[in-house]
Amino acid sequence: MENEIKVLLADQDQVFLELVKIYLKKTGARIIACNSGEEALSAIRHEKPGIVFMSAALHGLSGLKCCETVKNDPLLEMIPIVLTLTSGSMEQLEACNQAGCDEILRKPVDRHTFFSTVKKYVDLDKRNAPRFKGKLDVRFTLPDGSAVASGAYDISTGGLFLEISNPLPVSSVISVNFVLPASDTEIECAARVAWTNNPDSPAKPAFPSGMGISFVDLPQEWVTAIMDFLHDRNIAPMFKD
The missing domain is CATH 3.40.50.2300 (Response regulator)
Structure with a gap:
């Protein structure tokens, strides 16, 4: 699988x-x-x-x-x-x-x-979490301090997928910032690169070039906000592709 x-x-x-x-x-x-x-x-x-x-x-x-x-x-x-x-x-x-x-x-x-x-390296808890398949506007800060605006997909309480032409190495730590659609909830937290989708050898051909990131120590209030957002849209739990 x-x-x-x-x-x-x-x-x-x-x-x-x-x-x-x-x-x-x-x-x-x-x-x-x-x-x-x-x-x-x-x-x-x-x-x-x-x-x-x-x-x-x-x-x-x-x-x-x-x-x-x-x-x-x-x-x-x-x-x-x-x-x-x-x-x-x-x-x-x-x-x-x-x-x-x-x-x-x-x-x-x-x-x-x-x-x-x-759990420092593998997300065992979020495999079956509900996921939002639409696109979000996200800002994230690279390890060198530079800020980048990007599209994000496949959001769950465990992380999301960031579209970027040159994905960072696995285990790189970045800062992400986004607002949930139809909500005033702004989420800003650290995240770790869990996997990459390189155009030369994509792990998920249906996805654009980019990287899957896992949230690091996401506060419970934001976990709840994401869950409420997903449930409000009747997004059923699904396995990762």
Whole structure:
């Protein structure tokens, strides 16, 4: 299924694998489980998961080496990798940082820590949210401080799609500002680039060149305002394309 959420788990610790599977059971995410670094690297290349949890101490190709290989590949480097450790010596932490990982977690990993980490990179909560398919006028501020006016589509409480000829890299953080149609509610918040639609290899051919963004820490009052706006237009919940 296009744009389904994939979580790759690479660990020889079966207890950890089963625990994380329980955590993810009701999220709808597709779990890809691997027991070796070689298997994980192959799966990352073919599946391009939304996030990877990988033991730094995998046998054969180590998690450290697998992470380093992924982060040195321009086609894969944007995939978030969380390296897990059974202990946290300074040498191990430094090795993980040198490998280029995005996060480091010490085992055991409790549910709160796991989901707090996942939600930095993957939106598990908004997959089935109602979405407004019309076009909005949006202003957003690029990382260099320059302001850009653009059209936005596919708005939900989780984010929206911005039309832009040169999409920013995945994980870039921007500021967005827009007013809901037929409303005085002005929304301004930070957002993170979750995926891009490049004209040379579009992820969604029906969409223009641009990028899908996820809102960051959207206040509850604005979440409610967006939900009210969607419900007022009788927009039914739908899956992402």
